[in-house]
Amino acid sequence: MNLFSYKAADASGKVIRGVLEAPGKKEAVEKIHGMGYIPIRIDLSKGAGKKLDWKFLDRFTSVFNAVSAGDVMLFTQDLSVLLNAGLPVDRALAILIEVTGKDRFKEIIGEILKAVQGGAYLSDALSRYPKVFSTFYVNMIRAGETGGVLGPVLERLGLFLEGAQDLRDFVRSAMVYPMFLVAVGGLSIIVLMTYVVPKFSVIFADMGDAIPFTTRLLLGLSDFLRSWWWALFLVIVLLYVLLVRYLRTPKGRQFFDQLKLRLPVSGDLIRKIEVARFSRTLGTLTRSGVPILQALTLVRDIIGNQVISRALGKVNNRVKEGDRLSKALNDLNLFPSLAVQMITVGEETGRLDAMLLRVAENYEKVVRTTVRRFISFLEPAMILLMGVIVGVIVISMLMAIFSMNELPF
Numbered sequence: 001m002n003l004f005s006y007k008a009a010d011a012s013g014k015v016i017r018g019v020l021e022a023p024g025k026k027e028a029v030e031k032i033h034g035m036g037y038i039p040i041r042i043d044l045s046k047g048a049g050k051k052l053d054w055k056f057l058d059r060f061t062s063v064f065n066a067v068s069a070g071d072v073m074l075f076t077q078d079l080s081v082l083l084n085a086g087l088p089v090d091r092a093l094a095i096l097i098e099v100t101g102k103d104r105f106k107e108i109i110g111e112i113l114k115a116v117q118g119g120a121y122l123s124d125a126l127s128r129y130p131k132v133f134s135t136f137y138v139n140m141i142r143a144g145e146t147g148g149v150l151g152p153v154l155e156r157l158g159l160f161l162e163g164a165q166d167l168r169d170f171v172r173s174a175m176v177y178p179m180f181l182v183a184v185g186g187l188s189i190i191v192l193m194t195y196v197v198p199k200f201s202v203i204f205a206d207m208g209d210a211i212p213f214t215t216r217l218l219l220g221l222s223d224f225l226r227s228w229w230w231a232l233f234l235v236i237v238l239l240y241v242l243l244v245r246y247l248r249t250p251k252g253r254q255f256f257d258q259l260k261l262r263l264p265v266s267g268d269l270i271r272k273i274e275v276a277r278f279s280r281t282l283g284t285l286t287r288s289g290v291p292i293l294q295a296l297t298l299v300r301d302i303i304g305n306q307v308i309s310r311a312l313g314k315v316n317n318r319v320k321e322g323d324r325l326s327k328a329l330n331d332l333n334l335f336p337s338l339a340v341q342m343i344t345v346g347e348e349t350g351r352l353d354a355m356l357l358r359v360a361e362n363y364e365k366v367v368r369t370t371v372r373r374f375i376s377f378l379e380p381a382m383i384l385l386m387g388v389i390v391g392v393i394v395i396s397m398l399m400a401i402f403s404m405n406e407l408p409f
Helices: 025-034 055-065 069-084 090-101 103-117 122-126 135-147 150-203 214-247 250-264 266-286 293-303 306-320 323-331 337-349 352-408
Strands: 002-009 017-023 039-044
Touching: 002 025, 002 266, 017 025, 017 090, 025 039, 025 250, 039 069, 039 090, 055 069, 069 090, 069 103, 090 103, 103 122, 122 135, 135 150, 135 266, 150 214, 150 266, 214 250, 214 352, 250 266, 250 306, 266 293, 266 306, 266 337, 266 352, 293 306, 306 323, 323 337, 337 352
Parallel strands: none
Antiparallel strands: 002 017, 002 039
């Protein structure tokens, strides 16, 4: 039996919080329904799972970033549950104000509720907060309102956001250990160069040219770091600021995105990530009733790589002129042939949305496998690199010590 914490709403809309035991999440939902409540959110209690939890990180970063992507995902899923249970939009929003723990998000939901109670559509109310709810998000809601299927559209949108969040969390989790290695290794090298190596410079002061070249080079570098570390720090900060400013320009962003696609390993990985993102977004939009041309325009806004985004603009024009989506994608030479073939099958069978979502699932799995392999190679490579650097420092010092035996006394 597992222990679940839950949030639910009663018949009057009051939020109920509690804990219950159940074999699985499905059984927990049935138990909550049996108590006469509408389940909003069900999670394993603390300590029940060992998965790395990024919610704490999201809460920490939310101090600076206001509402996080995780907050929007939970809001979408909770709103979907309440609407599919038969509650009206305004009552569901009122419940979510109580459920949401972040003050800033509570204010936003409160303003959205006031707009809806004043007669505005939910999509129009959401569009007033573009930094929280993207154009893609708002158009999905608008499509659901137009077709009278807001609950199911929110459910698909929640699944889409959850998939995107899971992929981000997976990449973050995979990079924790390599980042830790870089931090510890870099700190060790700094300590060696600024504290340990200078101790030997006193011993080697009278040796003159008898010191091996590598040792002299190392001592000079150590002395430079101790004397001019502040200048080096300022140069690094200045270069970083200039690079960020350049990358914010259209030309700089285009150059950097093109460079990323040409890199041996990461280029292929970035292409697969964008294929998965394109396929899942387009599939979700078309399944929700958004016209293909409008969907392609929205997809361009969420593609991170500007090279691929601009290429999709050409695809949009080709489809507008009457070409098939698969043919336009094939002519780009940016999408893998397997993905193009699967999209072709979807067009021929009239199940384009289903096939796009299948493509997304396949490439999300490929991305996870590729990241695992890359990390499994990166970790020993970084350990080896740090070992080589420390080894060079130690050997340089030992060479100088051994050369002392050759000095005449």
